[in-house]
Amino acid sequence: MTKCKVLIIGAGAVGLSIAAKISENADVSVVCRKRHSDSIAKNGLLMDGIWGEKTVCNINCITEKNPAKNDDYDFIFLTSKSTDTEKLCDEYKGLMSGKPVVSIQNGIGNEEIISGFTDIVLGATITTNFQATGDGRVNVNSESGSMKIGFFPDDSLINYNANEILDNIIEILTKSGIPVEKSSNIKSAIWEKSLLNIAVNPLTAILSVNTGELLDENLKEIVSEIIYEAFEVIKAEKISVKWNDAEDYLSYLFEYLLPAFYTSYTSMYQDLKLNRMTEIDFINGAIVKRGKDHGIITPYNSFVSGLVRYKQKKS
């Protein structure tokens, strides 16, 4: 049987890990930087950590030097930082048009951008910690639950054909050992996942600490205020999440999520360490902006957003 052709656009820590994991069950191409591509050509794609240790040699790399051919992909994963979503969509719009494109990214707003380039948009959440530990080399450090994937904003207008595609994506991920669940309300799932990023990404990046440090009593208080504000905005936006209130979520965060990611370094921590742009405007910045739209003040989210922006400007 011929394998599904999958394109992963913006392959770094997340995209290369997924490529390594699904490579036995799909024909995988990745849009990545030349440094990754050169190393993969020489040594294979190397993965270690909780998703297993692997060297993968059958990945096709698309770079500035090896441009995409007019290939027909069955579906596309977008795994870049949110700051690059628009630019990458524009660059690869010829491959995206009319194809199912799945955003496997953090933050609020990526799916809306993608919907300008294809009419089959899916959102996905992944609550796993990844790091690019070198060129063509990734580590998967910790995980708190399964991926969620579904049509964006919901599946009300989706036809039978599209459903088949989603089942296909889920089958490939599952067969490859990535735990995944179909979501009929991916918009809510994205906000639910975003709460973790809103709580931990800016503080770990500003303080240059791992996620477990946020269990310190002084920091727990700040995290709680950030989350209280986020819940007010979520309520005003009429987004339903699975916790009754902020207190409910904070118990889950402090008792389950932070211990699960105790030794992990967040993607925003990694961005500031490597002098890269962060996704602050898509995470806490989104709370501040939407808060303003509803007349809700969000001083804690505004404060941490300002500090991250200051640091990224300096880097």
Ligand SMILES: NC(=O)C1=CN([C@@H]2O[C@H](COP(=O)(O)OP(=O)(O)OC[C@H]3O[C@@H](n4cnc5c(N)ncnc54)[C@H](O)[C@@H]3O)[C@@H](O)[C@H]2O)C=CC1
């Ligand atoms: N790292 C983590 O633990 C997690 C990250 N996420 C989210 O997943 C998304 C991806 O995160 P990471 O993989 O950590 O980011 P990353 O920065 O490691 O990977 C993105 C890659 O896209 C590449 N890229 C951007 N523009 C490109 C272009 N024009 N041509 C070729 N390559 C290009 C970048 O150079 C980079 O290597 C983000 O939204 C992040 O918040 C979600 C869960 C966990």
Ligand SMILES: CC(C)(CO)C(=O)C(=O)O
């Ligand atoms: C799940 C978590 C917190 C993993 O580190 C993440 O999404 C990130 O770092 O951006």
